[in-house]
Amino acid sequence: MSDRTTTSNETPFRYTAQMAQDIELSWQDRWEEEGTFNAPNPAGPWAEPDKVAARGEKLCVLDMFPYPSGVGLHVGHPLGYIATDVYSRFHRMLGRNVLHALGYDAFGLPAEQYAVQTGQHPRKTTEENMTNMRRQLRRLGLGFDNRRTFATIDPEYYRWTQWIFLQIFNSWYDADAVRPDGGLGRARPIAELVAQFESGERPLPGGDTRAWAQLSDAEQAKVLEGYRLAYTSEAPVNWCPGLGTVLSNEEVTNEGRSERGNFPVFRRNLSQWMMRITAYADRLADDLDRVDWPEKVKVMQRNWIGRSAGARVAFPVTLAAGERAGSTTDIEVFTTRPDTLFGATFMVLAPEHPLVDSLVPEGGWPDGTHDDWKGADAEASATPQAAVAAYRLAASRKSDVERQTEGKDKTGVFTGSFATNPVTGQPIPVFVADYVLMGYGTGAIMAVPGHDERDFEYATKFSIPVVRVVAPSLDEADAPLADAYVGDGVIVNSASDVADLNGLGVEEAKARIIAELEEREIAEGTINYRIRDWLFSRQRYWGEPFPIVYDEDGVVHALPEEQLPLTLPDVPDYSPKTFDPDDANSSPEPPLSRVPEWVEVELDLGDGRGRRRFRRETNTMPNWAGSCWYYLRYLDPANDTAIVDPGNERYWMGTWPTPVAGAPAGTKDPGGVDLYVGGVEHAVLHLLYARFWHKVLHDLGYLESEEPFRKYFSQGYIQAYAYTDARGQYVPAAEVEEHPGGPGEEPTFTWGGQQVFREYGKIGKSLKNSVSPDEMYDAYGADTFRVYEMSMGPLEVSKPWETRAVVGAQRFLQRLWRNVVDEATGEVVVTDDAPDQALTTQLHRTIQGVRDDFEDLRFNTAIAKLIELNNSVTKLGVAPREVVEAMVLMIAPVAPHIAEELWSRLGHSGGVAYAPFPEADPSKIVEEQVTCVIQIKGKVRDRVEVAPDISEDELRELVLARDKVRAATQDGIRTVIVRAPKLVNVVPM
RNA sequence: GCCCCCGUAGCCCAAUCGGCAGAGGCAGGCGACUUAAAAUCGCUCGAGUGAGGGUUCGAGUCCCUCCGGGGGUACCA
Structure with missing residues (x-):
């Protein structure tokens, strides 16, 4: 495959892999020495305003933060980096000041797991991995500003991660505050909330009539906890014994397992750090309109946030048991269909609903209770209390997985109580059933079997009346319902002395009934969200320590900013306490809790109370923390007085005068990174968390931009074939032979003479189909590898790696080389004669096409146009300088080393990195x-x-x-x- | 189940506003170079666009139904 040995004496100047390597290494050294890709900053410690002024408009280009894997890169990894490098180099040639840098996301579970597996300290393995990855990427010739690199594990970096945590901790969300853009709601310093409590401007929550000063420290802390954007809370969380840590909702699959490692996850009540991302739910959803992202990713985020408009409606009920037995209270439900209120013929509470106990009467069932309503457990069906208790116990023992896998078969038990439908005045039975979830809405529903599929199934199974209140037309008002009717239509059978909705459309009816019931204080229009607060603590070693201590009363204190960074201590045993992955009753044990000399400290927090004894927080942050703001640090990595100088942030990420394409009219541009390229797997994790932090920092006045990523492009993956033998074992894909099948038949495959079977999917060491960039550098050189990856197809689609096809890219570069350099003598062979009419036209058409293609990230078609032009030149026999020089400049973003070399051999000094990109003359295209x-x-x-x-x-x-x-x-x-x-x-x- | 995306030559992919189905690459075939092979170079073969229907003067492109592949989501009230 390599033609390293084929350079004969006759063609010592052929563009071979060896020649490519010599050229590439020498230009890489030169770029590094000259700092070719360093981008000047307007402000901060590196301020070079003169250099900034000498360049054109800024452009901030970004790749998703890589995690330095222990096994090194495979050929799929650099795809996005090459694409952003091509885009960056293209724009440098257009005169723009381009910032492109890369750092490392080096904290977190994978790094720690790799260290545990290899029995070494995570810092050691992580640094070794980064060294290897840097080498592999340098060899690729990426034009990064290397001054701007860093890793999340650097104390000088995580000092600022901790600083941001403190800003969030010391903030609250004032939903009534007016933002500069006129919208409502923004983060404010917690001190301003304390001032409101102190002055009495804001009453204490829960009807507490004491003055703020009368509260103890612990009581004040408790109140503030209810407002802080980062807070501890005792709540049901996702405990994953197999990983020895808790996980955020976003890290749990819908099968109820950990996204990483696929271990079972259990709900446990534990005290954990949370981030109040729910306060930003509206803005996170609304501002998706303002960014240029793939529609698919916007939809995924909107679904995750899960905003739905509806109403909270109170259904009166008389309590049947408990201290307040005999008194009346309300069961509050959330519904998106208040228009169907007249059709609510029963109610359902989640098994965990706190009101259940007081709804179940002592003694027997009400007269006439349907036998089906008494529960599936015959032994427990004698009394409501026994039946409900049995049902709740059974439900509590079911995991989320079981609840789901049991499918649509509805189960439930009558509580023995009836509530009152507030519009019909009719008594309706209240059930407990696990198809209603405590975690959504109020954990209780009004069931409208006529117009909700789930309620219809339940009503059918339990013989509950079904009433039609929506019909396709007035004529069909009393048409029987064979299924729930969920379509649009006109409201029927919905009149009482409370309201009359008959004849209205669905949307009108919703508005009407909400207005009527709000007046009577029975209901209120409301918005409900699916998103929950973000669980932020992990019981692992390899993460940022929280800059938090607890005093002897258990009151939370932030470390003063001057005491940052709080460094991660070296510990003898950094591995997590391991558990049986299925042991739901295990409890997390943070490794840092095993270091008492670090945990128990005496500190002066600078609060005037002198040195006191404290206990440190022993949880660490999730690896999302470091990746939530790294893009900001590229802008000003040496700044030791701020996360980023405001002048640098405004310059690199500030808002543009015009909004992104496709934004609604009148939209204000949110600013942010000009191009962000990465895989779609972070659609609701990193991309949502980073947006949240960015908005908090914006609210607090640290950032002008309102969004981190103005344009996000989701790249496809490079995948590969893998082969298994008869036993299902993977065999080395590179050694498999293909045998064409007959006409219309699939090809067959053998390895070492035995038949093997092809499958298609991810590249990985374990699938034995991994190809490393290093192999490509050796066999073809980095430029050929870059051209091949960029020509495989559109950047956004996934496509199969095919090593044998790489030669096509090499042949192209060889032909280009040969048009300039005589393979035998090394002489430059271009002619100074002008190209003919046809070639001139093709040249200018190509320039225009390549410019458009590069701008729109269509590198595959740009390369095709250049191959075509080069083929035309090849056919001429002798290459006109004008065309060749333009081709060299146009290929430079994709194949920068060969372009530099040819440009220099053509007699130009100064390099191609900042040479002006060719311009098309429209008059010559005609x-x-x-x-x-x-x-x-x-x-x-x-x-x-x-x-x-x-x-x-x-x-x-x-x-x-x-x-x-x-x-x-x-x-x-x-x-x-x-x-x-x-x-x-x-x-x- | 629901939502979204994608099906063009043996394979990866072009066709930008509805206007000649083919730009580019791989593989295959033939030829040149070679003692021979590899590499290289030149030439060349190759689909009617997943299936069916519709709109149109004209459909790969727009609409409907179905089939196949991928992704998201799943009792979210």
């Missing part, structure tokens, strides 16, 4: 003749050469006079469609 296609009834029947500026009338006449057209139109002409100059379609009678 051809003297164009081919006009003549269609008869839509089928191509003739062609004619015409002038490009021929008029429609001239062309029509010309075409109608042609023999073939006259022959076809002897019976007359129905119509003639003229699209001058390229097409005429004649339709005969």
Whole structure:
């Protein structure tokens, strides 16, 4: 495969892999020495305003933060980096000041797991991995500003991660505060909330009438906890014994397992750090309109946030048990269909609903209770208390997985109580059933079997009346319902002395009933969200320590900013306490809790109370923390007084005067990174968390931009074939031989003579189909590898790696090389003669096409156009300098090393990195003749050469006079469609 | 089940506004170079666009139904 050995004595100057390597290494050294890709900053410690002024508009290009894997890169990993590098280099040649840098996301579970597996300290393995990855990427010739690199594990970086945590901790969300843009709601310093409590402007929550100063420290802390954007809370969380840590909702699959490692996850009540991302739910959903992202990812985020408009409605009920037995209270439900309130014939509470106990009467069932309502457990069905207790116990023992896998078969038990439908006044039975979830809405529903599929199933199974309140038309008001009718229509059977909705449309009825019931204080229009607060603590070693201590009363204190960073201590045993993955009753044990000399400290927090004893927080942050803001640090990595100088943030990420394409009219641009490229797997994790932090920092006045990523492009993956033998074991894919099948048959595959079976999917060491970039550098060189990856197809689609196809990219570069350099003598062989008309036209058309393609990230078609142009030049035998130089500049973003070399051999000093990109001359694109296609009834029947500026009338006449057209139109002409100059379609009678 | 995306040559992919189905690459075939092979170079073969229907003068492109592949989501009231 390598032609390293094929450089014969006759062609010592051929562009071989060896030649490519020599060229590439020497230019990489030169770029590094000269700091070619360093981007000047307008402000901060590196301020070079003169250099900034000397360049054109800024452009901030970003790749998703890589995690330095222990096994090194495979050929799929650099795809996005090459794409962003091509885009960056293209824009440098257009004169823009381009910032492109790469750092490392080095904290977190994978790094720690790799260290545990190899029995080494995570810092050691992580640093080794980063060294290897840096080497692999440097060899690829990426034009990063290497001054701007860092890793999340650097104390000088995580100092600021901890600082941001403190800003969030010391903030609350004031939903009534007016933002500069006129919207409502923003984060404010917690001190301003304390001031409101102190002055009495804001009453204490829960009807507490004491003055703020009368509260103890612990009581004050408790109150503030209810407001802080980062807070501890005792709540049901996702405990994963197999990983020894808790996980956020976003890290748990819908099968109820950990996204990483696929271990079972259990719900446990534990005290954990949370981030109040729910406060930002509206803005996170609304502002998706303002960014240029793939629609698919926007939809995924909107679904995750899960905003739905509806109403909270109170259903009165008389308590049947408990201290307040006999008194009346309300069961509050959330519904998106208040228009169907008249059709609510029963209610359902989640098994965990706190009201259940007081709804179940002592003694027997109410007279006439349907046997089906008493529960599936015959032994427990004698009394409501026994039946409900049995049902709740059974439900509590079910995992989320079991609840789901049991499918749609509805189960439930009657509580023995009836509530009152507030609009009909009718008593309706209240059930406990596990198809209602405590975690959504109020954990209780009004069930409308006529117009909700789940309620219909339940009503059918338990013989509950079904009432139609929506019909396709008034005529069908009493048509029987064979299924829940969920379509649009007109409201029927919905009148009482409370309200009359009959005849209204669904949307009108919703508005009407909410208005009526709000007046009576029975309901209120409301918005409900699916998103929950973000669980932020992990019981692992390899993460940022929280800058938090607890005093002897258990009150939370933030470390003063001057005491940051709080460094991660070196510990003898950094591995997590391991558990049986299925042991739901295990409890997390953070490794840091095993270091008492670090945990128990005496500190002066600078609060005037002197040195006191404290206990440190022993949880660590999730690896999302470091990746939530790294893009900001690239802008000003050496700044030790701020996360980023405001001048740098405004310059690199500030808002543009015009909004992104496709934004609604009147939209204000949110600013942010100009191009962000990465895989879609972080659609609701990293991309949502980073947006949240960015908005908090914006609210607190640290950032001008409102979004982190103005344009996000989701790249496809490079995948590969893998092969298994008869036992299902993977065999080395590189050694498999393909045998073509007969016509219409699949090919067959053998390895070492035995038949093997092909599958398609991810690249991985364990699948034995991994190809490393290093192998490509050795066999072809980095430029060939770059050209191949960029020419495989559109950046956004996934496509299969095919090593044997890489040679096509090499042949192209060889042909380009040969057009400039004589393989035998090394002499430059271009001619100074001007290209002919046809080649000139092709050149300028190519320039225009390549510019457009690069701008729109269509690198595959740009390369195809360059191959075409190069092929035209090759056919001439001798290459005109004008065309060759333009080609060298145009290929430079994709294949920068060979371009530098050829550019220099063509007699230019100064390099191609900042050479101006060729400009198309529109006057030279115009051809003297164009081919006009003549269609008869839509089928191509003739062609004619015409002038490009021929008029429609001239062309029509010309075409109608042609023999073939006259022959076809002897019976007359129905119509003639003229699209001058390229097409005429004649339709005969 | 629901929602979204994608089906063009043996394979990866072009066709930008509804206007000649083919730009580019791989593989295959033939030829040149070679003692021979590899590499290289030149030439060349190759689909009617997943299936069916519709709109249109004209459909890969727009609409409907179905089939196949991928992704998201799943009792979210």
